[in-house]
Amino acid sequence: METQRNTQSETKKSPQTQPHQENLKGTFAAVIIVGLIILLSWFGIFGLFLERA
Template sequence: MENAEKQKSEERVETPNLKGTLLSVLLLGVFIIVSWFGVFALFLSR
């Protein structure tokens, strides 16, 4: 039981920290959406 818990906590420690990746892909998503709507606005205005 104890061993199993220890293993679990080790697994937790092994989980990589990907906060920077999360923020990077979110920024990427925002860039795509803003650009897309920018050109869409141009389409609507013409």
């Protein structure tokens, strides 16, 4: 009985399709902008630290 179920379930499987590719250019740009803000802030604060030392 189980072998019949296995063969029936194997034949009913849908064909494998490639996943949908999303456009991530906007996400990449946002990450770069946030990274630049963090780096500029860090260097600005580091400059203040060196100036006061």
